[in-house]
Amino acid sequence: MPSAIAVDLPSGSYQIQIAPGNLDALGSQAANLGLGKKCLVVSNPLIFKHYGERVLNSLSQSGFQVQSCLLPAGERYKTANSIQKIYDVALENRLERSSTLVALGGGVIGDMTGFAAATWLRGINFIQVPTSLLAMVDASIGGKTGINHPQGKNLIGAFYQPHLVLIDPQVLKTLPAREFRAGMAEVIKYGVIWDLDLFNQLEACPRIEQLRYVSEELLAEILQRSCQAKADVVSQDEKEAGLRAILNYGHTIGHAVESLTGYRVVNHGEAVGIGMVAAGAIALALDLWDKESLERQNVLIKKTALPTKLPKGIEIEAIVDSLQTDKKVKDGKVRFILPTAIGKVEITDKVPAEVIREVLGEMRSH
Amino acid sequence: MPSAIAVDLPSGSYQIQIAPGNLDALGSQAANLGLGKKCLVVSNPLIFKHYGERVLNSLSQSGFQVQSCLLPAGERYKTANSIQKIYDVALENRLERSSTLVALGGGVIGDMTGFAAATWLRGINFIQVPTSLLAMVDASIGGKTGINHPQGKNLIGAFYQPHLVLIDPQVLKTLPAREFRAGMAEVIKYGVIWDLDLFNQLEACPRIEQLRYVSEELLAEILQRSCQAKADVVSQDEKEAGLRAILNYGHTIGHAVESLTGYRVVNHGEAVGIGMVAAGAIALALDLWDKESLERQNVLIKKTALPTKLPKGIEIEAIVDSLQTDKKVKDGKVRFILPTAIGKVEITDKVPAEVIREVLGEMRSH
Numbered sequence: 001m002p003s004a005i006a007v008d009l010p011s012g013s014y015q016i017q018i019a020p021g022n023l024d025a026l027g028s029q030a031a032n033l034g035l036g037k038k039c040l041v042v043s044n045p046l047i048f049k050h051y052g053e054r055v056l057n058s059l060s061q062s063g064f065q066v067q068s069c070l071l072p073a074g075e076r077y078k079t080a081n082s083i084q085k086i087y088d089v090a091l092e093n094r095l096e097r098s099s100t101l102v103a104l105g106g107g108v109i110g111d112m113t114g115f116a117a118a119t120w121l122r123g124i125n126f127i128q129v130p131t132s133l134l135a136m137v138d139a140s141i142g143g144k145t146g147i148n149h150p151q152g153k154n155l156i157g158a159f160y161q162p163h164l165v166l167i168d169p170q171v172l173k174t175l176p177a178r179e180f181r182a183g184m185a186e187v188i189k190y191g192v193i194w195d196l197d198l199f200n201q202l203e204a205c206p207r208i209e210q211l212r213y214v215s216e217e218l219l220a221e222i223l224q225r226s227c228q229a230k231a232d233v234v235s236q237d238e239k240e241a242g243l244r245a246i247l248n249y250g251h252t253i254g255h256a257v258e259s260l261t262g263y264r265v266v267n268h269g270e271a272v273g274i275g276m277v278a279a280g281a282i283a284l285a286l287d288l289w290d291k292e293s294l295e296r297q298n299v300l301i302k303k304t305a306l307p308t309k310l311p312k313g314i315e316i317e318a319i320v321d322s323l324q325t326d327k328k329v330k331d332g333k334v335r336f337i338l339p340t341a342i343g344k345v346e347i348t349d350k351v352p353a354e355v356i357r358e359v360l361g362e363m364r365s366h
Numbered sequence: 367m368p369s370a371i372a373v374d375l376p377s378g379s380y381q382i383q384i385a386p387g388n389l390d391a392l393g394s395q396a397a398n399l400g401l402g403k404k405c406l407v408v409s410n411p412l413i414f415k416h417y418g419e420r421v422l423n424s425l426s427q428s429g430f431q432v433q434s435c436l437l438p439a440g441e442r443y444k445t446a447n448s449i450q451k452i453y454d455v456a457l458e459n460r461l462e463r464s465s466t467l468v469a470l471g472g473g474v475i476g477d478m479t480g481f482a483a484a485t486w487l488r489g490i491n492f493i494q495v496p497t498s499l500l501a502m503v504d505a506s507i508g509g510k511t512g513i514n515h516p517q518g519k520n521l522i523g524a525f526y527q528p529h530l531v532l533i534d535p536q537v538l539k540t541l542p543a544r545e546f547r548a549g550m551a552e553v554i555k556y557g558v559i560w561d562l563d564l565f566n567q568l569e570a571c572p573r574i575e576q577l578r579y580v581s582e583e584l585l586a587e588i589l590q591r592s593c594q595a596k597a598d599v600v601s602q603d604e605k606e607a608g609l610r611a612i613l614n615y616g617h618t619i620g621h622a623v624e625s626l627t628g629y630r631v632v633n634h635g636e637a638v639g640i641g642m643v644a645a646g647a648i649a650l651a652l653d654l655w656d657k658e659s660l661e662r663q664n665v666l667i668k669k670t671a672l673p674t675k676l677p678k679g680i681e682i683e684a685i686v687d688s689l690q691t692d693k694k695v696k697d698g699k700v701r702f703i704l705p706t707a708i709g710k711v712e713i714t715d716k717v718p719a720e721v722i723r724e725v726l727g728e729m730r731s732h
Contacts, residue, residue: 010376011377080446080450084446087515087521087522091515091517091518091521091691094690094691094695096695096698115485118524119481119485119512119522119523119524120521120522121521121523122510122511122512122520122523122524122525122606123524123525123605144488145488146485146488149453149457151457152457154488155453155457155486155487156453156485156486157485157487157488158484158485158488158489158524159488159489239489324460325457325460329460329462332460332462
């Protein structure tokens with residue numbers, strides 16, 4: 001069942017290793033890469049309580065000098081302050097250019113650790129050990145790293161590729177149910193934008209939100225397909241010059257919703273679910289795809305127990321305004337990723353503001 | 367007299383354009399590169415007073431929407447706080463991925479602006495318009511960007527290449543004399559590590575510290591040779607995996623001296639001058655080169671009115687300890703760049719601490 005996916009990029013290639021029990025193989029995998037002696041594991045207290053010891057042991061048994069740095073959990077700590085803490089521990093332990101930062105955690109830990117690795121001594125080695133579904137299938141692959149600015153998500157960051165992404169599906173068993181569902185939002189996204197077979201598989205899955213307890217095999221297969229989708233896309237477009245933008249399906253409005261609610265009301269996956277419902281409806285309003293496809297997408301989102309309405313109290317004009325500060329804006333035009341069929345999308349900056357307003361109006365919570 | 371040097375790198379190529387009066391050509395050069403409409407010029411108040419208007423005019427006459435952001439002058443402001451200010455202005459003006467940051471200033475402005483460009487929206491366009499000799503021949507070329515950590519210079523940063531380096535030698539006429547001499551330290555460095563002809567040319571130059579008033583032609587030629595030396599080296603080794611390290615000749619001890627005196631006593635070029643004297647003496651102590659070559663180097667440094675002794679009050683043990691936090695440390699070993707002849711150096715991590723102590727002891731101020 002172990003599988004390895006190669007991500008081949010102009011700036012270097014690396015592997016995504018997926019196997020149950022993989023945490024214990026981290027040390028030997030890292031040793032194979034010929035990295036320097038010093039490793040700093042960055043995590044949050046809860047994740048570290050579950051898996052920290054196994055990861056430290058695995059690394060030190062392979063001869064690494066290991067230290068750890070714990071940061072508070074949550075998107076609202078994805079700040080310059082947290083990066084500063086990583087820098088301070090890096091300095092204290094005299095990390096060198098050949099040293100390695102290991103991100104043990106979800107997307108927030110991965111993004112911050114990656115950005116610290118990208119910017120400490122102008123770049124040191126970096127390994128991703130994602131522990132959330134969201135991080136496994138999305139955040140850990142493709143080299144996007146960064147932090148939030150008080151006025152916008154991920155406004156500060158760098159493209160920086162890891163040397164290895166090591167995935168152990170067994171760790172998903174300790175993931176809170178809400179986090180698991182959030183990760184499924186990105187899995188569904190790959191179905192809609194890239195992989196019809198994956199979409200069909202998810203539709204056929206009877207207890208999708210319980211998948212991690214039901215079938216280790218099906219879970220590993222879905223992880224593998226999702227990672228492969230992401231790897232395919234980023235391999236063709238590392239720096240988001242074109243194709244890669246399709247991965248932002250559901251993210252344009254999703255980011256605005258997250259940002260306007262202070263990253264406290266909905267999590268990233270939930271925001272993406274809301275964003276996919278919105279983008280799907282925009283695509284229908286523009287006659288890009290049909291009502292049945294939209295319905296299939298939305299049923300799958302609902303079946304995963306993800307929200308399909310805007311959070312209460314959010315103003316539609318605030319969303320429309322917030323879209324202007326999105327990284328995906330080009331010459332003042334907001335870019336949308338819109339499906340044309342299940343498994344296919346197109347990129348457009350020609351969505352009239354009235355259509356956005358109308359679609360969002362329909363998505364108000366009552 | 368205008369000359370263009372190509373810097374060809376795996377991550378992209380760009381030109382160094384050298385010509386008197388070049389400031390007024392910035393707009394048309396930027397337009398030729400097909401950059402997005404928005405430009406943000408980052409500078410300090412003094413430089414901006416001299417050249418800001420010409421630069422803004424040149425850009426706006428070529429159709430760019432231009433804003434400016436002024437930061438206080440000086441190495442001690444090369445901090446995360448200053449970067450935050452650039453981010454804030456970038457956000458306020460809604461810069462986009464296709465927008466451009468223009469660094470108008472010396473090495474400090476260039477390093478910070480480059481780092482902000484590298485990290486805002488995970489990377490936007492970047493143009494260097496160096497106004498100091500140091501920035502022209504060194505800092506603006508090769509993609510090293512970054513800021514200082516309270517405990518060490520340039521510990522935070524990224525490799526990020528500009529789209530263009532535009533040099534106007536005429537601006538050197540307003541450079542303070544001490545800054546000009548500091549830049550000559552890097553020019554002398556290229557002579558010692560790479561270009562014997564350049565070294566001979568400098569030796570033959572009767573009033574080297576007055577060069578900018580004496581001969582516009584000779585100045586342009588020396589700029590051109592120096593930029594070419596830097597471009598040659600970084601083109602062969604963008605990320606400092608090997609060869610590029612030779613550019614750090616004089617910098618190992620130089621950085622320690624700068625850092626230990628709080629960046630207030632000696633400027634970067636002066637520190638490099640001191641570092642070259644030290645490295646030259648280490649090379650002699652290890653029998654790598656001869657006394658005559660060392661003497662020729664030191665005479666040239668003195669002729670440029672650069673210091674050759676350690677600043678008063680600095681402790682030798684503090685320097686030796688500080689070397690350990692340098693980015694050039696690998697597995698705990700400090701790497702030195704040592705000359706084997708004028709125009710040639712080698713890299714070694716085998717300098718006994720006693721030799722460092724002895725050489726530094728000889729360099730104490732009395």
